[in-house]
Amino acid sequence: MEAVPAKMTKKLLGELDRMVEEGWYASRSEAVRDAARELIEKRKLDRLESAIDEDIKWGLHEH
Template sequence: MSTDRKSIPVSLPEGLVDELDELVEEGKFGSRSEALRYGARLVAREAQQKRMHDRRANAAEQDIEDRLERKRVR
């Protein structure tokens, strides 16, 4: 195992393991581990995109509030 990876124990429902095995058998992934890494990257990317979206939405809301406040002060 390379030094840039960390092994973690994972327990999965039997049906999900069967699905992973089927994906490996179909050649979609080289191993269960590869399939799980792919899934973990998808989850992490989705979470990152949600955080970015939330920050942008909050910034836009703040910008609107600031503009409205400046209008009121005039």
């Protein structure tokens, strides 16, 4: 794996540490990787929804 340095506010880091302490994640790194995966998946869904909307608009107004 490759390291990716990131700056975070104390509040955000505290929340992240709390999730680790509560057992949601084994480490900060695991939590950040999970957050990155969720963000990527969300953006993929956003792009898909946008493409579908454009197809619908094209189908309704271009024919």
